[in-house]
Amino acid sequence: MSTVLPDQFGHFGRFGGRFMPEALIAPLDELTQAWREAMADPEFTGEFERMLREYIGAPSLLYDATRLSDVAGSRILLKREDLNHTGAHKIRNAIGQALLTKRMGKPRVIAETGAGQHGVATATACAYLGLECVVYMGEVDTERQALNVARMRLLGAEVISVKTGSRTLKDAINEALRDWVASVDKTHYILGTAAGSHPFPAMVRDFVRGIGDEAREQSLALLGKLPDAAVASVGGGSNAIGLFTAFIGDDEVKLYGIEPGGDGFETGRHAATITAGQVGVLHGARSFLLQDEDGQTIESHSISAGLDYPGVGPEHAWLADTGRATYRPITDAEAMEAFRLLSKTEGIIPAIESAHAVAGALDIAKELGPEATILVNLSGRGDKDMDTAATWFGLGGSDE
Amino acid sequence: MSDVVALGKAGVAIRKANDAGRGALIGYLPAGFPSYDGGVDGIKALIDGGVDVVEIGLPYSDPVMDGVTIQRATEVALAGGLRTRDVLSTVEKVAAYSDVPLLVMTYWNPVERYGVDRFAADFAAAGGAGLITPDLIPDEGAEWIAAADKYELDKVFLVSPSSTDARIAMTTANCRGFVYATAVMGVTGARDKPSDLAAPLVARVKSATGLPVGVGLGISNGDQAAGVAAFADAAIVGAALVKALQDGGPAGVRKLTEGLAEGVRREPRAPAVR
Known part of the structure; x- marks a missing residue:
């Protein structure tokens, strides 16, 4: 199996495609052509690679987490995307699409953000490349992520609070x-994950696949062989597709996507789209989604x-459908235990997103045993999550 | 395919207006706003006020083509517990009230979830004439096109100022009823200034098809409707009617509709070129 999908219409099997207003179809065609030409132009790819190296700090380290491995029971390797500039893998996509925006001659960028990581990454890329930047963020999220709102504004972006619908990430996407x-004649929309209408799932994959390409090479150098499994958390799915793409043709490498199980699947309060959702259309593509x-x-x-x-990128839906990758949920409580475990055993405070992948790896280690090597995408750092962690673990300031 | 078949139910109603020397008027209201019964009464007021075709919105959680007026109204409808089956029964009630063709405007996922063939069957049985599908392009619409053909429903796809001539040709070839031309690059909602993109778009559409062309987005009063009727076969009004229902109830809808109906009759126009 190799990465020949999507087809020319953006379909990954029965998933993907374009469920979009006609007004955006011609602009999406132009974007598809600009992206394909850019990826075939050594000047563009060379500039992208230079920015990754000199500005982002790529390649990120592959770290042999020996103390975590002792607890886990398998050898765990961490792909340290948390060490990238701005603290997560998101910057790879933001800088790639911002560079493409410049190439298309568009002066303005819009983006959506939930927690604010993609918004910060996009604001950073726009500051670096001199582009106007507007970030849409649900009102609920602007309140609970005030620090990231301040970061984006400091970087020169305008942050617009979205007050319609559920006032969260999906409504920020609607408003964008x-x-x-x-505004499409002068504006590019830097979507933050490998979802949405064609060409976004494939284009975002192109910009984040360096995660897996680097990790594959680093694994071969360290182990003399490939890891037995690759594990990543899945929301929309960009960090996971970034890790998986290099290994899709390597049948001996098992791929695991870890979905957010929230309070537990049985409570209905979760975001485990592939595990618990049904096929439908949201934000421009057919995939699994949480719907009534x-x-x-x-x-x-x-x-x-x-x-x-509540949605997920269409390539993940396809990988799940074909059985090439396995998707399973990790609850909030399990993720937070892994968050603490990684902090205490390795001195690495992960993003809670990435803690889901670590928790998933702990389960997978029990299944694969001591001879196995498990590659985990540590997609981001946890500084942004300290308020949540302090509340969860009761790490307040008083020394009782 | 003969002209009569391609005209469909909405197209026949539009051409009837055009043959009388005027533009047609298409009015939109969502089902379930401000309540289930209130929605039905609002739609009846559209008909009493003189629309030629009714467009009933199926409220959806993620309406990316709608501005804030219609977003808020459909949020109210969903918060009131409106279900897809209630939209179908709204259609049924209005169909019993009048022979005016009833189109439902719907984002795609609710139809896909209901089952495309099942939805088409139930909708046709309720007396519906066809669907307007703002986020379904013919490229992805094979299942809907087959169901619409099976149940003889109108298929109204959208064209935009950004559409290439090739896309306009492909899209109009897949339409039955009329072609929905969006007058501006943007979402639904009243606008002060007439669009200068609409007339050239209508001209491009008319060079590709003999179907009637309706123009929507931003039309809110009789003067604007008159302006559109000068170059298009039908004027489509949505957000302004939603606001009229919100502020003045069914009487407010009827009053605005009468003003719009006067607008599309203001300038005598030549019969449609076939």
Whole structure:
């Protein structure tokens, strides 16, 4: 199996495609052509690689987590995307699409953000490349992620609080799409995950696949062979597709996507889209989504704002359908235990998103045993999550 | 395919208006706003006020083509517990009231979730004439096109100022009823200034098809409707009617509709070129 999908219409098997207003179809065609030409142009890819190296700090380290491995029972390797500039893998996509925006001659960028990580990454890329930047963020999220709002504003972006619908990430995407319909001749929409309408799932994959390409090479150098499994958390799915793409053709490498199980699958309060959702259309593509009997989107729940999305990228739906990758949920409580475990055993405080992947790896280690090597995408750092962690673990300031 | 078949139910109603030397008027209201019964009464007021075709919105949680007026109204409808089956029964009630063709405007996922063939069957049985599908392009619409053909329903796809001539040709070839031309690059909602993109778009559409062309987005009063009727076959009004229902109830809808109906009759126009 190799990465020949999507087809020219953006379909991954029965998933993906374009469920978009006609007004955006011609602009999406232009974007598809610009992206394909850019990826075939050594000047563009060379510039992208230079920025990754000199500005982001790529390749990120592959770290042999020996003390965590002692607890886990398998050898755990961590792909340290948390060490990237701005603290997560998101910057790879933001800088790639921002560079493409410049190439298309568009002066303005819009983006959506939930927790604020993609918004900060996009604001950073726009500051670096001199682009105007507007970030849509649900009102609920602007309140609970005030620090990231301040970061974006400091970086020169305008942050617009979205007050319609559930006032969270999905509504921020809706509002960004409404802006884009009216502004597309001068504006590029930097979607933050490998979801949405064609070409976004494939284009975002191109910009984040360095995660897996680097890790594959680093694994071969360290182990002399490939890891037995690759594990990543899945919200929309960009860090996971970034890790998986290099290994899709390596049948001996098992792929695991870890979904946010929230309070537990049985409570209905979760964001485990592939595990618990049904096939439908949301935000421009057919995939799995959390929806009610009438096809109305159901609000998702996760302690991790970055995974709190009721949809998932269409390539993950396809990988699940074909059985090439396995998707399973991890609850908030399990993720927070892994958050603490990694902090205490390795001195690495992960993003809660990435803690889901670590928790998933602990379960997988029990299944694969001591001879196995498990590669985990540590997609981001946990500084942004300290308020949540302090509340969860009762780490307040008083020394009782 | 003969002209009569391609005209469908909405197209026949539009051409009837055009043959009388005027533009047609298409009015939109969502089902379930401000309540289930209130929605039905609002739609009846559209008909009493003189629309030629009714467009009933199916409320959806993620309406990316709608501005804030219609967003708020459909949020109210969903918060009131409106179900897809209630939209179908709204259609049934209005169909019993009048012969005016009833189109439902719906984002795609609710139809896909209901089952495309099942929805088409139940909708046709309720007396519906066809669907307007703002986020379904013919490229992805094979299942809907087959169901619409099976149940003889109108298929109204959208064209936009950004559409290429090739896309306009492909899209109009898949339409039955009329072609919905969006007058601006943007979402639904009243606008002060007439669009200068609409007339050239209508001209491009008319060079590709003999179907009637309706223009929507931003039309809110009789003067604007008159302006559109000068170059298009039908004027489509949505957000302004939603606001009229919100502020003035069914009487407010009827009053605005009468003003719009006067607008599309203001300038005598030549019969449609076939």
